[in-house]
Amino acid sequence: MGTEQQIAYFLGELRDANPHSDSHANPHADSHANLERRAAAAKGLGRIGRPEHAGALAEAADDPVPAVRAAVALGLGRLARLGRPGVPAAGGTVLPRLMHDTDPWVRRRASVAAIRLKLTGLTVTDAFVDLLDDPDHHLRINALDGLDALGVTGDVAALARLIGDPEGAVWGRAWKLLYRFRDDPAVRGEVIRTAREGEGAARAQVLEMLPRDCTERLLDSLLTGLRDPSAQVRYAVARRLLDLKSHSVRDALVEALRTERDPEVAGLLLSGLGWHGERRVTDLAVRWLGDPRAGRDAATALGHLGTGTAVEHLRRALTDRAVPETTRGAAAVEVGRAGRWDAVWLLLPLLDDPGAEVRAGAVDGLGALVHDGLRFWERRPVAEALTAHLASERDDTWRTCNALDGLNEALPALRRLADEAASDEVRGAALRLLAAGDTVSLQDVQRFERGLGDEQEEVRYQAVQGLARWVANGVLPSLDRAVRDRLTTVTTDASPRLRRAATELLEAVDTSREPQPGEA
CATH class of the missing domain: 1.25.10.10 (Leucine-rich Repeat Variant)
Structure with a gap:
């Protein structure tokens, strides 16, 4: 069958798509075969048809069967390759209506076709704007792509809300479109409004993306944001405020930590305030040591404080089996960094702890002690323990290798490992340490x-x-x-x-x- 015969066949099948014909008095009576033929005809006409056939497709856009309406939209989109005026004109009459169809697949096909046909005008723009709130995330993506192609923002408030969309492909496009029009006063105003008083994920995402030099301008709203119902917002607010050195801001952050219940937010506050040496967080950090998520940050904060009281809490955490493994591992690192007189003897037994993260923390803690300089009576026990740990292949070889760097007392054992170890990683690590030695x-x-x-x-x-x-x-x-x-x-x-x-x-x-x- 030649092309012209195929086109004639498709046109004949589409005549049944006329909603006023007797065959549609009862759409439920349509046979499955008739449905498939009409849908195939719409798709086929889009594939091999000419611009003058766009009108025939448009006439079938009122078919009561969603699959046929979707095929009509697809066919019109395929005709876009012809680049003739008649095709967009026909599409412009029906595609905006199909973009409001009750069937999501029809809306999806119609929105893609509108983009391909490069339709313009208020009707098309409004249709894309309405799709910004569509429950189907594919349609939200199409709406954003359509507005981008049109070179308009549409509804700026809706765009700002989409910054909090759970789909990365959605919020990324929304932010890109807002950034494109960042010099528009309406866009700037809506972005700042969202940063100050937006809800949930949208506000949090905007706060993450705005330049740091906006922080002072947002200060009042950030301080109140520490009490926002959304943990995402409190986290984003805390990230910005931790960069500021103001005493009043520091007071607000400490108070926020005192009442915080979310471990992610508490962990951030602990890390930041501990890094800044805020001693008021000592008791608050101890409160979080038992949390599986924030415990690590609490231990690190106590380590940064480095006071006698803080280190004593870390020492207790090391041997408390009720404390999560991640916390004990972090505590081991900080005990090593603190370098108190008994740090070596606290850490050495932990190389045999059942918890992998505890053993890793012990290795890192001992490595910190080696780096800072062990007492002469500590050097040989540490060398023997770490080389034995290296040979055991129980944990990360290169972590243990790094801990041994600079410990000359380990050289005899390393030479044996370089010659005899069955593991290629252990032999390689031993050679690396021999090369790094002083002699x-x-x-x-x-x-x-x-x-x-x-x-x-x-x-x-x-x-x-x-x-x-x-x-x-x-x-x-x-x-x-x-x-x-x-x-x-x-x-x-x-x-x-x-x-x-x-x-x-x-x-x-x-x-x-x-x-x-x-x-x-």
């Missing part, structure tokens, strides 16, 4: 050289990095032929980072051997 031995250099031929990429990479460090420090001005040959092979490795590191090392060795000015 280098011929045996360590040989370990790096052997590591170039290891089966595991991590070990080969750390071996190259170890050799590179000693070349950079002038310890290895040259490499023997066998090592150079291995490095040359590594420059063709499948690992990009390994190829790059080996190439840079060979270049560094060659540069170090170049004659200096004045040399023969």
